[in-house]
Amino acid sequence: xxxxxxxxxxxxxxxxxxxxxxxxxxxxxxxxxxxxxxxxxxxxxxxxxxxxxxxxxxxxxxxxxxxxxxxxxxxxxxxxxxxxxxxxxxxxxxxxxxxxxxxxxxxxxxxxxxxxxxxxxxxxxxxxxxxxxxxxxxxxxxxxxxxxxxxxxxxxxxxxxxxxxxxxxxxxxxxxxxxxxxxxxxxxxxxxxxxxxxxxxxxxxxxxxxxxxxxxxxxxxxxxxxxxxxxxxxxxxxxxxxxxxxxxxxxxxxxxxxxxxxxxxxxxxxxxxxxxxxxxxxxxxxxxxxxxxxxxxxxxxxxxxxxxxxxxxxxxxxxxxxxxxxxxxxxxxxxxxxxxxxxxxxxxxxxxxxxxxxx
Numbered sequence: 001x002x003x004x005x006x007x008x009x010x011x012x013x014x015x016x017x018x019x020x021x022x023x024x025x026x027x028x029x030x031x032x033x034x035x036x037x038x039x040x041x042x043x044x045x046x047x048x049x050x051x052x053x054x055x056x057x058x059x060x061x062x063x064x065x066x067x068x069x070x071x072x073x074x075x076x077x078x079x080x081x082x083x084x085x086x087x088x089x090x091x092x093x094x095x096x097x098x099x100x101x102x103x104x105x106x107x108x109x110x111x112x113x114x115x116x117x118x119x120x121x122x123x124x125x126x127x128x129x130x131x132x133x134x135x136x137x138x139x140x141x142x143x144x145x146x147x148x149x150x151x152x153x154x155x156x157x158x159x160x161x162x163x164x165x166x167x168x169x170x171x172x173x174x175x176x177x178x179x180x181x182x183x184x185x186x187x188x189x190x191x192x193x194x195x196x197x198x199x200x201x202x203x204x205x206x207x208x209x210x211x212x213x214x215x216x217x218x219x220x221x222x223x224x225x226x227x228x229x230x231x232x233x234x235x236x237x238x239x240x241x242x243x244x245x246x247x248x249x250x251x252x253x254x255x256x257x258x259x260x261x262x263x264x265x266x267x268x269x270x271x272x273x274x275x276x277x278x279x280x281x282x283x284x285x286x287x288x289x290x291x292x293x294x295x296x297x298x299x300x301x302x303x304x305x306x307x308x309x310x311x312x313x314x315x316x317x318x319x320x321x322x323x324x325x326x327x328x329x330x331x332x333x334x335x336x337x338x339x340x341x342x343x344x345x346x347x348x349x350x351x352x353x354x355x356x357x358x359x
Contacts, residue, residue: 034071
């Protein structure tokens, strides 16, 4: 029996028409978005390496790279001179992470933050200019800045603040803006071609002094990592995971309708914010995604991976102190994900492409 196909292409109506008529051409890509999602993003690594290291290598730009959490880390690697090698190193770093902890207890957030900060310094320290001066790519790192109770991290105020944020978000996404706002650390060489709505938003110049700190902040999942406070050049305050406000970067991309927005993703829907996960009605496609092309692993392919699922944060608890078994499972998933890149390479070589509608 033949192996199931791995890659599923979904697209908005405008993008589907373009794919039918012209296929997917590198020159048509205006932006690439990288969602939050922790270890799930590992299965996109081979696809990322082909897209950024090869397929888009001759793109004249400007090409806007938008990222939240692990997506920010991925997009920053894509701005390195050798994107293929940088993304390969990222996968290695992610898989091999180990944290000291007491038996039966999770590692302390401060320890996880310190270890992750060291990894970022190892890969980006001294290479800031290389990332920020890429001739065609423009990096935009999404973070969530706390307000009110969440303006500083604290043992009592942080849980209370996020309880309030959940209650506010339950009423409406805009209401959560009273406790959290979006701060985008952004390459200022070009205007950000997006209308960022729903939350109060600051655009801060991305520079050598705040590059690593902004990526660390964008990856700082509340209670798993510490907040990053008072980032250089940005409004004072506590900065957390960019996925809280913009989990899968379900943004208004209509200003980029002269081309397509490419989103390599790990599921067929774009959840607007981290706290929106329970609200399925908020996951539906909208006119804001008309020119989006979503590249997703097929469920039948996912079922062939270890334990029949994507790597996820729950694996740290599932495997417990047996980090070697977790790493082995994640390496298998990473190796199998080469199929996503192979199938995409075949698709972009064709003069037309079929895509299913975004759900």
